[in-house]
Amino acid sequence: MGDSNSFMQALKENNKEIMSQINKVDLHNHASYSCRLDYLVNNNINIENEKVSNIESLIQFSRKYITPVKQTEQGLYLLLYGNFMNCINTGVSFVSTDIDYKDCIRTFDSDVSKFIDFLSQFKYDKLKIEWIIEISRDSYKEEYKDIIMEMINSGFFAGIDLVSTENSIPNSMFVDFYKEANKLDLKTKVHAGEQLGADYVRECILDFNPKEIQHGISIIEDESIMNIAKERNIVFNVCPTSNLVLGYVDSIEKHPIKKMYEYGLKVTIATDDLLYFNSDINDEYLKLYSNKVLDAKELDNIRENGIYYCERS
Numbered sequence: 570m571g572d573s574n575s576f577m578q579a580l581k582e583n584n585k586e587i588m589s590q591i592n593k594v595d596l597h598n599h600a601s602y603s604c605r606l607d608y609l610v611n612n613n614i615n616i617e618n619e620k621v622s623n624i625e626s627l628i629q630f631s632r633k634y635i636t637p638v639k640q641t642e643q644g645l646y647l648l649l650y651g652n653f654m655n656c657i658n659t660g661v662s663f664v665s666t667d668i669d670y671k672d673c674i675r676t677f678d679s680d681v682s683k684f685i686d687f688l689s690q691f692k693y694d695k696l697k698i699e700w701i702i703e704i705s706r707d708s709y710k711e712e713y714k715d716i717i718m719e720m721i722n723s724g725f726f727a728g729i730d731l732v733s734t735e736n737s738i739p740n741s742m743f744v745d746f747y748k749e750a751n752k753l754d755l756k757t758k759v760h761a762g763e764q765l766g767a768d769y770v771r772e773c774i775l776d777f778n779p780k781e782i783q784h785g786i787s788i789i790e791d792e793s794i795m796n797i798a799k800e801r802n803i804v805f806n807v808c809p810t811s812n813l814v815l816g817y818v819d820s821i822e823k824h825p826i827k828k829m830y831e832y833g834l835k836v837t838i839a840t841d842d843l844l845y846f847n848s849d850i851n852d853e854y855l856k857l858y859s860n861k862v863l864d865a866k867e868l869d870n871i872r873e874n875g876i877y878y879c880e881r882s
C-alpha cells in the first residue's frame with residue numbers, strides 16, 4: 570500500500586524521482602533498442618540527429634545506426650547494458666525483453682549455447698530479466714526454422730514474439746513456433762493490432778493462441794474480439810508514446826488503452842523502444858495521467874497488476 574500511495578502522489582506532483590523508486594514492470598521492451606540515445610552518443614556511437622516519425626524512418630534509423638553496432642559482441646553488450654541500466658534507474662524490477670534470434674546467427678555464428686552464455690552475464694539484484702525470442706516477419710526465411718526451434722527448446726528463453734510488419738507473411742509460416750512454445754508453456758506473444766485492425770488481432774488469437782499481445786490497440790473496434798481476449802485472459806502490453814510517434818493514434822488523450830482497461834481487458838503500460846521514442850516507463854504513466862486518459866488510482870492498479878502477472882509466471 571505504501572508504494573501505491575507514493576506512486577499516486579508522485580503522478581499528481583509529476584515527480585519522476587519518486588516514481589523511479591517505485592516498483593514497476595516493463596513487458597514490452599526490445600532489448601537492442603531500449604537504451605538512451607545520449608548514452609550511445611557518449612559511448613562514441615556516431616548518430617546524427619535523425620527523427621523517427623513513422624515505421625519507415627524507424628527501420629531506416631535502425632539499419633543505419635544500430636544494426637552495425639549489434640554485429641560485434643561488444644556493441645551488442647553496450648546496447649543491452651544501456652537498456653538494463655535504464656530499467657534499474659527508472660524503477661523497473663522486471664523486464665520482459667525481446668532479443669532478435671538473428672543476433673545469434675550474425676554475432677555468434679549460429680552457436681545457440683554461446684549466445685545464451687553471452688546473455689546470461691546480464692544479472693542484477695534489482696532487475697529480473699526475461700528473454701523473449703524476437704521473430705521478425707519481414708526477414709523470416711524457412712532456413713532459420715531450425716535455429717529458432719533450438720532456441721525455443723533450449724530452456725533459457727521465456728517465450729517468443731512475432732514482430733514488424735503485420736501480416737507481411739501469412740501467419741501459417743509461424744504456427745509451428747507457437748505450437749511448440751505453448752506446449753512448453755512459454756510466454757507466447759505477438760505484435761498485432763498496432764498497424765492493422767481488429768480482424769487481424771482475432772486472426773492472431775485464433776492462429777497462435779498467444780498469452781500476450783503487444784499493442785493490440787485496434788481491438789477496441791470490435792467488442793466480440795475483446796470478449797475473446799477476455800475469455801482467454803490475454804495480457805495486452807501497450808506503449809502509448811510508440812503509437813503516437815509512429816502515427817497509429819492521433820493523440821495520447823484519445824489513446825485506446827482507456828477503453829481497453831474500462832472494458833476489463835488485462836493491460837500493462839510499457840516502453841517498446843526507448844531509443845526511438847525517448848519516453849521511459851515513468852514518462853508513459855505520467856503522460857496518461859496528465860492527459861486524463863486514466864486517473865492515478867487506475868494507473869496504480871495497472872502498475873500493480875503488471876507486477877502480479879510477472880509474479881504468477
Ligand SMILES: [Zn+2]
Pocket residue numbers: 597599732760783841
Ligand atoms: Zn514492439
